[in-house]
Amino acid sequence: MFEIQSDSVQKTIRLGRRLAENLQGGEILALTGELGAGKTVFVKGIAEGLGIRDVVTSPTFVIVKTYQGRLPLHHMDFYRLNNPQDLETIGFEDYTGGGSVLAIEWAEKFLSEIPRPYIHISFISEENDHRKICIESLDEPAWEIKFRNYDTV
Numbered sequence: 061m062f063e064i065q066s067d068s069v070q071k072t073i074r075l076g077r078r079l080a081e082n083l084q085g086g087e088i089l090a091l092t093g094e095l096g097a098g099k100t101v102f103v104k105g106i107a108e109g110l111g112i113r114d115v116v117t118s119p120t121f122v123i124v125k126t127y128q129g130r131l132p133l134h135h136m137d138f139y140r141l142n143n144p145q146d147l148e149t150i151g152f153e154d155y156t157g158g159g160s161v162l163a164i165e166w167a168e169k170f171l172s173e174i175p176r177p178y179i180h181i182s183f184i185s186e187e188n189d190h191r192k193i194c195i196e197s198l199d200e201p202a203w204e205i206k207f208r209n210y211d212t213v
């Protein structure tokens with residue numbers, strides 16, 4: 061597990077950008093953490109890193125938004141989903157695999173429904189603009205090596 065302290069919105073965005081450089085398509089990013097912890101800010105950084113020029117906004121109300129960049133990015137939010145059957149309703153499986161990247165906010169709601177391997181990124185709010193961000197990939201040890209380069213963002 062790799063842990064990094066962010067002390068600004070800009071740093072969280074830079075971390076997202078850096079991680080995006082390492083994406084090849086097919087990755088699932090399970091983002092967890094309270095409201096305001098920085099999940100959407102981080103996905104803005106991922107989008108920037110993938111060369112996406114659209115303004116990325118929270119997908120809470122539409123559940124999923126797709127952006128085109130170096131790789132397609134599906135930005136999903138489980139917040140308004142109530143039970144695992146809702147995943148079928150939204151066609152969750154269609155967004156996994158393939159050559160695209162899937163970033164899921166409020167992933168903790170249905171963590172066990174997310175196919176492995178996935179990269180788990182948790183956000184913890186600390187005082188003021190400080191956030192603790194933990195990145196972990198249980199099933200892909202190769203990823204853990206990449207994370208180590210992120211401490212210079």
Ligand SMILES: Nc1ncnc2c1ncn2[C@@H]1O[C@H](COP(=O)(O)OP(=O)(O)O)[C@@H](O)[C@H]1O
Nearest residue numbers: 066067068069072095096097098099100101189
């Ligand atoms: N270090 C930081 N990283 C990310 N966001 C931060 C940071 N410090 C303050 N913020 C603020 O916290 C909020 C994070 O919002 P958002 O990314 O939408 O959270 P979430 O998607 O987790 O609910 C924004 O208002 C942002 O300006």
Ligand SMILES: [Mg+2]
Nearest residue numbers: 099100118165
């Ligand atoms: Mg959000």
